[in-house]
Amino acid sequence: MELFFFFLISLLLVYSIYFGIWTLAYKTKENVTGMRPSLPPGSFGWPIIGETLQFIVAHYEGTVDKFVSKRATKYSSKVFKTSLLGENFIVFSGAAANRFIFSNDNKLFARWRPPSVQKLFPSMKFVPIEHDAAKAKKFMSLFFKFSEAQKLVASIDSISRNQLKNNWEGKDEVKVHPLVNIYTFTLVCHLFLSINDTEKVSKLLYHFNHLNEGILSIQLSIPGTPFYRAIKAAEALRKEIYLIIKERKEALAKNLASPTQDVLSQMIAVPFDDGFMPELEIADKILAFLIGGQDTTTATITFAMKYLAEMPHLYNEVLKGIF
Template sequence: MFSSLDHDSIMILVAIPCLLLLYFAIKTLKERLFPNPHLPPGSLGWPLVGETLQFLPINLPPEIFVNYRMKKYDSPVFKTSLFGETVAVFVGPAGNKFLFSNENKLVNVWWPTSVKKLMKLSLANVVGDEAKRLRKILMTSVDRDALKSYIDRMDLVAQNHIRTRWEGKQQVKVHPTANLYTFELSCRLFASIDDPIHISKLAHHFDIFLKGVIHFPIYIPGTTFYRASKSGDALKEEIRLVARQRRAALDKKMESHRKDLLSHLLVTADESGKLLSESEIVDNMLMLLFVSHETTTSAMTCVIKYLAEMPEVYEMVLREQLDIAKSKEAGELLKWEDIQKMKYSWRVVSEVLRMIPPISGTFRQAIVDFTYAGYTIPKGWKLYWSPNTTTKDPAHFPNAEDFDPSRYEGAGPAPYTHVPFGGGPRMCLGYEYVRPKILVFLHNIVKRFKWDLLIPDEKVPYNPLPAPSHGLPIRIRPHQSSA
């Protein structure tokens, strides 16, 4: 039976069951000798994998995992085991507030091992003073002043995208098309990469990379993580080459300081005068591509879906966007002031983000022992929060299953109940960037087309981010006179 196996393979086959038995024995003995009644209720599931397989189901809504356990344990916090780590899951606005308000005091950021390995020197993996230093540099590239200079280029890319991907067609598959648009826009704004062939090459690697970012970090040929790692290396090498060419050009004053993220990272020093290393620049460029891409694609796709389902909402968005279009001269591009006028459109987007949050949640880790809701959270435990614990709760959103943009009029939802981009010092770095990115796209689509869903009951599962099962195919009809 073992004739075809080498010695190492046989040793591995023997060692695995032995290690599992040892794990069970130690775990059982520890629980009997050192019971801790103050830990949150919950289950750690199977050895090694815990409840990870239930946490990452294919084609099921992410709230099933959390909401089922919220009801089962009837507790504001419960424990589980994910990605080989013991995890406390915080639920409701009180849990959100606690985690967001205690960053760098009781908790700090944590990502699964797969993320740490793929983006080692990015903001996703640093904590404390180093995180503050890096975040300050990155934030100035996506702050309001920087964004104001991006709006006209966003408009140009959106117009070109619509000419090549939408106009002259009767049907469009929205999710993959929006995916191409968001990636092209990021390439142009982040690194001034304009060549379609270069962008296509990067997009191929990026799609493979995304599939393995949140995954079991098994580095064996043929696994999802292995493929993601290889594509991540290819992306980093491409970014590194562009960065070196840009640095050489800047040093020789062969070109002016471009208004993009890459040039900003190359020339911006911290308070001590230290510039980012090449590896820091590369890993953070890749991280920003990751955090700004799929969430935006998902949000744009879901906005298109809801506008098809809500004709009265579509008409109000159309009216607002046509008013803006009519105020412009022929050929005049959108400006920051135009984005500020899209108030109703942004309320619609906000409601879409409540109905289908762009992320299922993120992680922190306990840096000290602390107590929450009467339960002890030991140092080293990982912590998880999810926007899904509040967005469909009628206690916070009356008639929660109804689509209602008026929820965001005036003061809007109560604090910590609508947090699609997180909160506190670790709030999504690209939040301000995502808003005009979506609104510019929406402006250009709505003023040109009306559309119908070809699959009216198409599901939108998370895997790991929300995406329609069939890509959201739609039938489009140009307006009689597009602006």
């Protein structure tokens, strides 16, 4: 039962991965078209750096929610303006505000890529974000369409058992978040790239953690900064993915791999409206999928385990609802 619950959370969240990098940020359509919008209360902070330092401190202390709630209280509004990482932002907080954003996608709001993301993912400079999101949605839909549920359940169950056996069983104490991070990355590597080699997964995870830490950092390409490490990590990851793409193309040509076995095969074998994707775009999309599915999935499973451990009666209710 525990493994099934673990799998259920993972599967539901993996299906939402195509939202990841594509819905990273929004700008109002008025802003995109150059018209000056009416701004909510708030402060842009210091010139250039804005309120970035306060946000970074909150991030490392794990109190981003307090960063938001403090300003929402100060301005008596769940919508306020601020400036982070050299960009002006409007922050929406609360269920109603988020519902307003997502119900007005491509109406009052347009998707937007921060400059740091464009620099780390070169192919995104040449592909309109709506077109990019459509591709992402298509390939994720194809993956779940052609993947047999029984095989998916068996694969995820096997990975879950191995992770629990190797990292959890027999331990007096475990740090949940780092271990769940390894679990989710192992899972997405299997689902998207058919990688099952633990050493290769560990190598990719090492670079991936540096990329994830610097993707929304201050754009200082100086050795030692998070953004510089993210640039180097993205280059190293693309190099590894290029090798995997080359091997997969050879396997597909020799009928040693299936065009529908994972997301990578489908990106190689299935054309979009503008033809087959170049390798750079494939590599960037794979990285975007990994980012989209990693932090959100890891955080959700970690919090689910935390709250279920603190309130075991809810755990029993969840199991009753499932079975």
